[in-house]
Amino acid sequence: xxxxxxxxxxxxxxxxxxxxxxxxxxxxxxxxxxxxxxxxxxxxxxxxxxxxxxxxxxxxxxxxxxxxxxxxxxxxxxxxxxxxxxxxxxxxxxxxxxxxxxxxxxxxxxxxxxxxxxxxxxxxxxxxxxxxxxxxxxxxxxxxxxxxxxxxxxxxxxxxxxxxxxxxxxxxxxxxxxxxxxxxxxxxxxxxxxxxxxxxxxxxxxxxxxxxxxxxxxxxxxxxxxxxxxxxxxxxxxxxxxxxxxxxxxxxxxxxxxxxxxxxxxxxxxxxxxxxxxxxxxxxxxxxxxxxxxxxxxxxxxxxxxxxxxxxxxxxxxxxxxxxxxxxxxxxxxxxxxxxxx
Numbered sequence: 001x002x003x004x005x006x007x008x009x010x011x012x013x014x015x016x017x018x019x020x021x022x023x024x025x026x027x028x029x030x031x032x033x034x035x036x037x038x039x040x041x042x043x044x045x046x047x048x049x050x051x052x053x054x055x056x057x058x059x060x061x062x063x064x065x066x067x068x069x070x071x072x073x074x075x076x077x078x079x080x081x082x083x084x085x086x087x088x089x090x091x092x093x094x095x096x097x098x099x100x101x102x103x104x105x106x107x108x109x110x111x112x113x114x115x116x117x118x119x120x121x122x123x124x125x126x127x128x129x130x131x132x133x134x135x136x137x138x139x140x141x142x143x144x145x146x147x148x149x150x151x152x153x154x155x156x157x158x159x160x161x162x163x164x165x166x167x168x169x170x171x172x173x174x175x176x177x178x179x180x181x182x183x184x185x186x187x188x189x190x191x192x193x194x195x196x197x198x199x200x201x202x203x204x205x206x207x208x209x210x211x212x213x214x215x216x217x218x219x220x221x222x223x224x225x226x227x228x229x230x231x232x233x234x235x236x237x238x239x240x241x242x243x244x245x246x247x248x249x250x251x252x253x254x255x256x257x258x259x260x261x262x263x264x265x266x267x268x269x270x271x272x273x274x275x276x277x278x279x280x281x282x283x284x285x286x287x288x289x290x291x292x293x294x295x296x297x298x299x300x301x302x303x304x305x306x307x308x309x310x311x312x313x314x315x316x317x318x319x320x321x322x323x324x325x326x327x328x329x330x331x332x333x334x335x336x337x338x339x340x341x342x
Contacts, residue, residue, distance in 0.1 A: 013040040014072070014119070015330055016083070016111045019126040022047065022091045022100055024308025025318045026126030027054045031062055032320035033327060037077040040331055043067050043120065044080050045107045047087040054093075057314045069119060085110060093313035096129060098136035104128055105138065105146075112150045115299035122300035122330040123147075126323065127308040130173075141173040144294050147301060155190040156296035157198065159269065160279060160305060161329070162286035165259070166269040167278040168195050168295075179274045183215055183228055188236045191271065196247040198295030199268060202333040211258055211267040212237060212251030213277055219254045288319060291326045293333075300333045302326040 020026035027050055034042065044051065048064060055062035063079040073081050085107045089099040108128075114120045125143050133140040140146060148156040159168040170191045171182045192210060199208040213219075214233060216226030223230045233252050241249050251271075253263070258270060259281045272278025282290060283305065290305035304322040312318050 013121050013331070013334060014043060015040050015122045015124060015327065015334075016043045016045055016114055016120040017080075017124045017126070017327075018107045018111050019044065019046050019051075020128040021096070021104060021126075021132070021308040021310070022050055022087060023093055023096050024127060024129060024310045024313050026128075026308060027051055028058060028313060028316075028318055029304065029320040029323040030126060031055045031058060031060055032318075033323045034062060034080050035060060035078050036324070038075055038327065038331075040121070040334075041072050041075065042080040042327070043083050045083045045085060045111045047103070048082050048084045050087060050091055051082070054314065057093075058316055083110065094310050096132040096310060098132060101133050101136040101138055104133065105140075108143070108146065109150060112147055112299075115301075116151060120299075121334045122302070124323070124326050124330050125301065125303040127304055127306060129308045129310070143292075143301075143303060144172050147294060147297055151297050151299075153296055153298070155187075155194060156294050157191055157194045159195070159198070159293045159295055160282050160290055161293060162282060162290035162305075164285045165264050165267070165282055167282045168269050168271050169273075169275060169278060170271065171274045173275065176274065176276070180215065180228060183232055183273055185232060185236045185239075188233065189240065192240060192244075192247065192249065194296040195269060195271065196244075198293075200246070202295075202300070202336050204336050205268050207246065207248060208268040209248040209250065209266055210269055210271055211253060211263055212249060212271045213255040213258055213273055214252035215273045217254070217256070219252045289321050289325065291322055291329055293329065300330055300337070302330045302333070 019030045061078040064082040065073050067081040067083040087103050089097055111123050115123050144158045157168050158172050171179055196208050199205040215228045220226045220229035229252055237249055255277050292303040294301040304326055
């Protein structure tokens, strides 16, 4: 049965963007990306005056039209719809302010609920500053976890992507000392299931080939450098290989060799056990030209691959490549998903 909200949403192709930390480069890269003409309606969920003032400082043209749910604006360069969320305090570029934490989260919440309700086709997020949000007394480990909580999803997958590779993570923003306890049969099965479904649904990869990293150096060296591979990872992967015909699983392979060209050329995605096992390689191969995708949410979410770069706000020297790629990827994911809905 066709979900009519999703059907209407796909026909309209409306994407909502949250610039993130107002004192950082988030507003800058959104304004820069809006200099292009896009084939969809872009709705910016932010403070109107923040964007207009930042555009003036950057000497870039910007036209913002009020957002109305039942009206679609024309697609023009250097323009967008604005869903105005007022700042709590005036922003000084380059200076973090805890009083604006609730503003940042309010924009994110409004955008996420709009996606859940079928108002928007996808969410594209700019960079936030996790430290200032936590400093203000709000527990926040990242977009991925926050959006999962809003969506009531028990498990989501963070996957970063560029032209050279895709890297997904079993665990996300947790201390390295806690990683081992999160590597369980359930977490591995859930991760591979969500990853497979996401690649099929949004990237038209019918039977994804997933290369899996071991947790320990040399994938445990037959148990002499850690037991997780022998006790958990290998048995779970063998179980999936026997029971799951929806993906092709290779591994576990040592993380220090899995990123060779001979493996990457065959892999649709590399599944790393933790954040800094996989992402340094991906970011080295294409920092600023990569994006972050959350799989397992009830809506499409893409994001830039970099932080808020507070010291570069309003400088005009930053590039918006990652934001542009994030928007383009969201558009392609919408198109691929629409084919399956119809």
